[in-house]
Amino acid sequence: MKWINQFRKLEALHATSLLGVLYLSACGCGAASAATQQLNLNSTWSEHDPFQLGAGVQALSNQSSSGFTSAHSSAVSDLGEQPRVYQEFTGYDVSQVGQKFSASFDLQFHTVPVIGDTQFRFGFGDRTTNQALVPIMIDIGQTQGSSFRFRYDDSITDDENGAVPNYEPGNYSGFLSASTTYGGGGGNPTGDLNGGLGVDTSVTHTFTTTIERVERNVDFSFPPDGIADEVVNGWYTTVTWTSDAPGAETIFLDIDEAGRGASVFDVDTGLGVYQEDVFNNRGRIENIDTLGFVIFNNNPFMGNGSYTVSNFMVEYDDGALSADFDEDTDVDGDDLASWDTNYGLTGTATKMQGDADADMDVDGSDYLTWQQEFTGPAMNLASSGAVPEPSSLLLTLAAAISGGLMRWKRSKLK
Known part of the structure; x- marks a missing residue:
């Protein structure tokens, strides 16, 4: 028996x-x-208008824990600073290998933005070190202008004198401005001119992204000899982008896509890593306690315009093995x-x-x-x-x- x-x-x-x-x-x-646990976000969002022109150039509506509508009016400044939309929450530990954040959301533009240097960005921040990670950074426009980039943001609180200040409560003037590129790739879900972000206001775009602390066996030799020279602790990130346009596919990108930028690579898996100990000038990002969005251009809509973020969800994984x-x-x-x-x-x-x-x-x-x-x-x-x-x-x-x-x-x- x-x-x-x-x-x-x-x-x-x-x-x-x-x-x-x-x-x-x-x-x-x-x-x-x-x-894994889902974050309980606020039903209202905060914003930072750098110059507060009159009542501000951004108005938020349709707010809930799963999204908002942001309406812009006119330009903010010749410096390209745009109002941020963000949430703060109790910090989550991201100091250990395997710990990660994942986010997903839908995005729809109600006004066609300027095709040029306009970019849409989403990222996570650490107010204790005044730094951020920007896993979603997408040029808005036609096929040749639509691309992913992953970047590191060296200062949430900006400083006009070029110094790196401590975080100032409520000051998000530098949040998601970002710095060196650590990975990227081009294209859009349909591959045609009307598949770029914001080109067609009837299309809803869907994004998911994950940032994860990792350790990689890295080969620093040039040309590479395939032998690990050092164990690097840093970040690995992935992004997917699709839309409800006819024939749209899902584009997947991770930090080592096309070997772009300043990321380094694991000799065992070929996966990339953002080498945090080298590039962060204020220590590691070990406490994620804020997140947010921005359209980064001097005047993204050439006047009045708006976009909506919906079905927004964020999860945290503490890396424990079940x-x-x-x-x-x-x-x-x-x-x-x-x-x-x-x-x-x-x-x-x-x-x-x-x-x-x-x-x-x-x-x-x-x-x-x-x-x-x-x-x-x-x-x-x-x-x-x-x-x-x-x-x-x-x-x-x-x-x-x-x-x-x-x-x-x-x-x-x-």
């Missing part, structure tokens, strides 16, 4: 793993981690053993007993989380000299089958 139950468990695991791999292959995403059941900072065979021991427990299970998704059960979905987060090392049955019990043997085989399926999936994606 014990062997029958173990084979049934193996069969269930194999099915769970296979379905999970197929699901991940189809949608390109994993199950939501228990470490399947680290023994809480030793990795996901390995020991965690699998905890899951195996308590498989089938319902209604009372804890994380240490193998409950990765916090539903108080230990079942196949928890195993799938273990599989997704596996960091190793695997159980080395051959070198140990021990003869495994049927349970551990079957589970090891299940893990091997799952690993084979994952390797097959990766080979198909190359």
